[in-house]
Amino acid sequence: MSQTKFEDPRHRFDRRSCRHTLDGTTAVLHCHHYATLYCQLADDAEFADGRALLRRSAELAFHPVLSKLLADRGLSELGDRIAAVEEYFRFCGLGRLRFEQLGPTSAVARMERSHVDEGWIKKWGNREKPVNFIGQGYLAAAIAAVHSLAPASFKVTETESIVAGAKSSRFHAVRA
Amino acid sequence: MTVDRKQIIDTMSKLQVRGNEDGLIPAFGVLVNQLPAGVWNNFADLLVNSVSADLVEPAELLLVNAAHECGYHTGYGIITSEEWKAGVRPLMDEPTPENVLHGAFAVFTAWGWGRTSIEELVPKEKMVVRAYDYYEADVVQQGSIARPAAYMIRGVSAAFMELAYGPAYPNGCRTYECVQTKGIECGDDYGEFVVTRAG
Secondary structure (H helix, E strand, O other), X not given: OOOOOOOOOOEEEEOOOOEEEEOOEEEEEEEHHHHHHHXXXXXXXXXXXXXXXXHHHHXXXXXXXXXXXXXXXXXXXXXXXXXXXXXXXXXXXXXXEEEEEEOOOEEEEEEEEEHHHHHHHHHHOOOOOOXXXXXXXXXXXXXXXXXXXXXXXXXXXXXXXXXXXOOOEEEEEEEO | OOEOHHHHHHHHOOOOOOOOOOOOEEEOOEEEEEEEHHHHHHHHHHHHHHOOHHHHHHHHHHHHHHHHHHHHHHHHHHHOOHHHHHXXXXXXXXXXXXXXXXXXXXHHHHOOOXXXXXXXXXXXXXXXEEEEOOXXXXXXXXXXXXXXXXXXXXXXXXXXXXXXXXXOOOOOOOOEEEEEEEOHHHXXXXXXXXXXXXX
């Protein structure tokens, strides 16, 4: 388990450019409308495999951020590395994430609260299929970063979803 | 028209934003998130560059529409929120549609979407917005692209015009439209967005 207290990313607002950065990376505020509309767009865009594109977009954006977070804080213990990626998820408003299991070739994670799922329900109500493509991408990035591996090292499948009525969302990751 | 834009940006950019114990950020009547800009940029860029040439414009319009709908609902949430009443409303003399528009673009700027301001405003008819340092331009790191890519600013600018001059919420969405006429990503010094009534 984690022995290290999570230190929030360093926030800076540049008055000249009016940009926000977290640990040096440009970050922006959006809301559940935007996140769920992007998920809906991805879900509808079968002509471009939109769901995979959004997963990949999130993974590519989060992987360098999480890798830097772990490196900057000098976290080498597995428990600390896992706790840091769980905490970053919470920090940026995506929900509450907890790994149930993580090994070199597989992982299982639970999302007990979810910005995307709860935002979707708020906006449109429940649906049967998963919509949290951003969360899936985050997890793929997080697991790869924890193991110091490159993006696309893990394939993540959402097996239970808050949006479909489950108490929490469950994700299963396997080494690609 | 008196809106203390600088003070609004100063106040709103200082709001502490971090997830609560549940990892959620309830504010402005919505759930807020604070993600790397790359999440949004990557998806937009991958989408428009993954489709065949005949589907590029439809894909762009889907991205604009997502921002348009978001801007309409979130914009309404912002201008009716306690945060607005406490932090923005006192910084304008009267809540006229024009003042609310200027205030909304100050909040837009404070949220890190782009350093935007209204360059021209013909009430109910036309608005020209200029944007510097907007994150959507980051899809190009070197060189330039032929088609402008600030889909979010396009959608949100039209939505803000609707909230100022359209039918009362929630019946005004899609009554205005926006075209991007200049873009940093296209090699221009700034982005320019022209909002007019929907045709």
